[in-house]
Amino acid sequence: AQDAFANTLTSNLPSCPDPIRFTSLTALQARYRTEQLSLHGILLGTVVRERARDAATSTFPLPYTKLTPTLSASLRPFEDERLYVRWMYKHTFRMPTFNDLYYHRSGNRNLRPEQAHEYNAGITWQAHPMGALSDLTLTIDGYFNDVTDKIVAFPSTYVWKMANYGHVHITGLDATADATWRITQGIHLTTGANYTLNHALDVTDPTAQGYRVQLPYTPIHSGSAHLLLATPWGNMGYSALFASERYSMSEHTSRYRIDGYAEHTITLSRTFTIGDTRLTTRAEAINFTHAQYQIIQYYPMPGRQFRISFNIKL
16 A cells, blocks of 8 residues: 655744645555464555755755554464454554644654554453343453653643653553443443553653653543443433543652542433434533543633533434
8 A cells, every 4th residue: 555645834923934744655464364363464664754945944854764564463262262362563653743843832843753662462352142241342451662752742831842752661451341231122231441551651861850750641540431221212321531640740749740530421312203304312411520620730621511412314
């Protein structure tokens, strides 16, 4: 596969260099599959060239080239069980966007491309239907990412500023569970939950104060849960989001601590059919516990909210 892109940025600010970026992506893909084993490989070649109004202000005046492979495997060890063992390695990189580089006051023209070596191993199990349980899927994944020049946004006095983290190690665990229960004819309950454990540590400089400290605005624990009761008379849903405490700076003191939070939402919906027209009404109570929390320090999120929506399909 071959793709090509041309991106431009224009602004009436005198400081904007009006850059144009040409990107070429060339991918070679191969797959091998049997009843129990699946192997997949991708080799991606990227060429990026950027020009600006003034050649001296070009961030990437020379062609930037990168070759990045991806390898993955999936094994089903037992024929009578829907159990899959997965493994993946991926080498990725991300060019700074025009906003990262040139956005007024927050952009940083000295940004370097972000590069990462990503490793993942996981298991997926799908249970056979039994009794009221019509579907059950469980997954668990462990991962490790070795990231160089990670692109992040740092808060300053008035605006945020883009910068590179020299070296970051990200170790974590993802777990999910999804199930569907058939209660009676025409009534079923869908449930699901996911949990993420994420340690994202700065390992750039062993002598720095923030060495092996969790990155700003990165919670160690986060997740969500949901359930949906579907009936012939309407649907009722519940969802929750949560995140543990985190810090707005690398210095983990009470001054920069942001408390964890949990947000709960209830929804009610019903669909009416009138001839060939379908009318769906939906009512939501968002954050109905009126939790007071912040995702970005000093910017409180809305409290309890109510919303009603209508959708008409002709």
